[in-house]
Amino acid sequence: GIQVEQSPPDLILQEGANSTLRCNFSDSVNNLQWFHQNPWGQLINLFYIPSGTKQNGRLSATTVATERYSLLYISSSQTTDSGVYFCAVGPRMDSSYKLIFGSGTRLLVRP
Amino acid sequence: DSGVTQTPKHLITATGQRVTLRCSPRSGDLSVYWYQQSLDQGLQFLIQYYNGEERAKGNILERFSAQQFPDLHSELNLSSLELGDSALYFCASSPRERGAYNEQFFGPGTRLTVL
Numbered sequence: 001g002i003q004v005e006q007s008p009p010d011l012i013l014q015e016g017a018n019s020t021l022r023c024n025f026s027d028s029v030n031n032l033q034w035f036h037q038n039p040w041g042q043l044i045n046l047f048y049i050p051s052g053t054k055q056n057g058r059l060s061a062t063t064v065a066t067e068r069y070s071l072l073y074i075s076s077s078q079t080t081d082s083g084v085y086f087c088a089v090g091p092r093m094d095s096s097y098k099l100i101f102g103s104g105t106r107l108l109v110r111p
Numbered sequence: 112d113s114g115v116t117q118t119p120k121h122l123i124t125a126t127g128q129r130v131t132l133r134c135s136p137r138s139g140d141l142s143v144y145w146y147q148q149s150l151d152q153g154l155q156f157l158i159q160y161y162n163g164e165e166r167a168k169g170n171i172l173e174r175f176s177a178q179q180f181p182d183l184h185s186e187l188n189l190s191s192l193e194l195g196d197s198a199l200y201f202c203a204s205s206p207r208e209r210g211a212y213n214e215q216f217f218g219p220g221t222r223l224t225v226l
Contacts, residue, residue, distance in 0.1 A: 031213060041199055041220055045113065048214035086154065090213070096167025097205065097213050098144060101154035 006102035021072040023087030031090030115218035129190040136204030143185040149198040
């Protein structure tokens with residue numbers, strides 16, 4: 001099945017710093033989503049981005065489907081950005097619309 | 112708030128018992144998905160329903176079953192519980208099964224602890 005790899009696995013930033021999180025996937029997809037799991041366990045939708053570029057405030061994401069990767073940019077990080085960031089993909093050749101999750105990037109933003 | 116509701120938030124039970132987790136999708140969403148998040152397996156897809164019909168199965172144990180009712184809410188039944196079933200169980204919903212837009216929105220999860 002499709003493989004989803006996220007890097008780096010862990011990231012520690014000082015408040016105000018910028019970061020880039022990467023998601024590589026091994027096959028064509030018809031869905032790609034980025035999530036933030038907060039310390040309370042909630043999965044919060046950040047982007048639905050099977051291709052192209054989107055921005056939402058301090059966050060932006062780019063997916064290059066032909067090269068099978070996606071990037072999540074966090075600018076001017078805040079302590080509330082701490083948590084785990086997941087990339088999840090929906091394999092194009094899969095008849096279901098399930099999401100396959102990467103193992104996440106754990107982010108800690110220090111004040 | 113994603114619009115997906117799950118009850119209960121927490122569940123503590125003993126090995127061998129049976130529990131039912133409930134999910135109400137976002138208004139208008141026809142697809143419901145169940146996922147399990149455990150420390151050793153990460154986030155894994157369990158099962159999908161679309162408009163009352165089972166559409167896909169993932170790594171769901173035979174001791175687990177689910178259904179989607181006519182009002183589109185869904186229940187996940189876990190029986191003969193084992194310690195390893197302790198996990199966070201998420202429900203997600205999306206507008207449709209097929210089409211150009213099928214973003215999934217997740218509920219807050221049910222944290223199951225099996226003692």
